[in-house]
Amino acid sequence: xxxxxxxxxxxxxxxxxxxxxxxxxxxxxxxxxxxxxxxxxxxxxxxxxxxxxxxxxxxxxxxxxxxxxxxxxxxx
Amino acid sequence: xxxxxxxxxxxxxxxxxxxxxxxxxxxxxxxxxxxxxxxxxxxxxxxxxxxxxxxxxxxxxxxxxxxxxxxxxxxxxxxxxxxxxxxxxxxxxxxxxxxxxxxxxxxxxxxxxxxxxxxxxxxxxxxxxxxxxxxxxxxxxxxxxxxxxxxxxxxxxxxxxxxxxxxxxxxxxxxxxxxxxxxxxxxxxxxxxxxxxxxxxxxxxxxxxxxxxxxxxxxxxxxxxxxxxxxxxxxxxxxxxxxxxxxxxxxxxxxxxxxxxxxxxxxxxxxxxxxxxxxxxxxxxxxxxxxxxxxxxxxxxxxxxxxxxxxxxxxxxxxxxxxxxxxxxxxxxxxxxxxxxxxxxxxxxxxxxxxxxxxxxxxxxxxxxxxxxxxxxxx
Numbered sequence: 001x002x003x004x005x006x007x008x009x010x011x012x013x014x015x016x017x018x019x020x021x022x023x024x025x026x027x028x029x030x031x032x033x034x035x036x037x038x039x040x041x042x043x044x045x046x047x048x049x050x051x052x053x054x055x056x057x058x059x060x061x062x063x064x065x066x067x068x069x070x071x072x073x074x075x076x
Numbered sequence: 077x078x079x080x081x082x083x084x085x086x087x088x089x090x091x092x093x094x095x096x097x098x099x100x101x102x103x104x105x106x107x108x109x110x111x112x113x114x115x116x117x118x119x120x121x122x123x124x125x126x127x128x129x130x131x132x133x134x135x136x137x138x139x140x141x142x143x144x145x146x147x148x149x150x151x152x153x154x155x156x157x158x159x160x161x162x163x164x165x166x167x168x169x170x171x172x173x174x175x176x177x178x179x180x181x182x183x184x185x186x187x188x189x190x191x192x193x194x195x196x197x198x199x200x201x202x203x204x205x206x207x208x209x210x211x212x213x214x215x216x217x218x219x220x221x222x223x224x225x226x227x228x229x230x231x232x233x234x235x236x237x238x239x240x241x242x243x244x245x246x247x248x249x250x251x252x253x254x255x256x257x258x259x260x261x262x263x264x265x266x267x268x269x270x271x272x273x274x275x276x277x278x279x280x281x282x283x284x285x286x287x288x289x290x291x292x293x294x295x296x297x298x299x300x301x302x303x304x305x306x307x308x309x310x311x312x313x314x315x316x317x318x319x320x321x322x323x324x325x326x327x328x329x330x331x332x333x334x335x336x337x338x339x340x341x342x343x344x345x346x347x348x349x350x351x352x353x354x355x356x357x358x359x360x361x362x363x364x365x366x367x368x369x370x371x372x373x374x375x376x377x378x379x380x381x382x383x384x385x386x387x388x389x390x391x392x393x394x395x396x397x398x399x400x401x402x403x404x405x406x407x408x409x410x411x412x413x414x415x416x417x418x419x420x421x422x423x424x425x426x427x428x429x430x431x432x433x434x435x436x437x438x439x440x441x442x443x444x445x446x447x448x449x450x451x452x453x454x455x
Contacts (some may be wrong), residue, residue, distance in 0.1 A: 005340075008348075011403065011423040012369040014237055015273040020369045022267050022297060023233035026194070026326065027341045046269055053295060054311045 002031040085185030086116025089363030089377035095453035096385035098149035130211035162336040186330035188364035197301030202323040223259030224319030235372035249413040265296035343367035349400040
């Protein structure tokens with residue numbers, strides 16, 4: 001059964017949402033999902049671009065008020 | 077019955093908190109209404125930022141260390157006896173010697189550790205300066221280096237986010253001083269799409285790297301290192317050849333955190349403003365140990381420690397929390413052997429570094445000494 005981990009990276013200037021995602025992907029199992037909460041609109045572009053580059057999977061992006069949910073599935 | 081405050085970890089965070097609590101709870105300590113105990117792993121306290129200078133022979137190793145007992149307030153009960161199991165349901169911590177410490181309030185300050193072993197080939201093929209043994213080996217490797225390709229490879233997560241930039245600039249200066257500047261190519265790799273996590277620092281670094289002839293590759297997350305062929309490969313399917321590989325290995329939290337099921341990777345889930353372990357009212361977490369998505373740095377530990385000291389003292393004396401942590405981080409950035417700048421930010425204020433100057437570099441050198449006052453809680 002896959003699990004979902006949430007990273008609340010809102011207001012995180014350093015190391016920032018993508019770096020948090022990269023670090024967390026190393027800790028979860030294949031098939032698990034990570035929900036990155038980011039208040040940096042750049043994350044909604046950077047994260048999908050990187051996920052495609054390393055061949056993980058985008059589950060979805062949703063804007064909620066002043067932040068974004070960016071959900072990624074680890075597939076390798 | 078005296079209230080027992082137990083601090084697990086004798087690094088910067090644990091030391092500042094223990095000393096700060098002694099200052100704020102002097103009356104209660106005199107009246108035997110409270111005890112403050114630190115359990116650590118070492119008799120010696122190491123000034124970790126000083127490791128940056130070791131590969132270049134710019135610091136005496138003995139200047140990195142002080143006797144931990146001498147750094148702690150004499151009212152602190154200190155044991156060198158590493159924690160092996162933390163049980164927050166029974167409010168107790170077991171140690172290597174077989175002792176069990178009970179507590180009323182617990183502070184987890186167990187720090188982070190290097191895990192080069194999690195990347196194939198890294199432990200065998202790379203050099204690093206984030207621990208003394210690694211920094212000594214890197215110094216030997218640099219002494220024997222007579223030109224070629226150097227790769228400075230940064231992995232996530234890691235503490236002291238500016239140290240990789242500092243080592244790169246310092247390497248450039250060091251090699252030029254040795255007359256090897258023209259015979260050496262430095263390539264810096266970084267996990268995300270710019271040269272540093274902090275956007276203004278990344279924007280400042282790129283033209284500086286261009287000016288210095290330092291090459292770079294972004295979106296580089298290390299997959300493996302072929303030690304025989306001297307090639308480092310990324311998850312993004314890029315390969316770079318090297319003659320000397322300097323890495324910032326990925327970090328994990330402490331083993332005791334993992335063994336106690338307190339957090340994946342050894343990072344403890346922590347509320348970002350109270351610094352309490354999520355779901356608890358008596359377990360504080362400080363420094364690298366938290367899973368808060370901010371820089372793992374000495375200054376973070378220091379500012380968090382100040383908040384915990386105020387809140388824990390207030391809880392003991394008045395049964396209430398005093399204030400919130402605002403996410404403050406401050407970092408010096410050495411931009412070469414003779415220049416430096418600094419940057420600060422918090423949860424709501426973005427970073428905005430100033431132009432590098434020799435004065436800031438001197439201040440950082442001064443801080444290399446002032447650290448000990450900071451650990452003692454005097455600065």
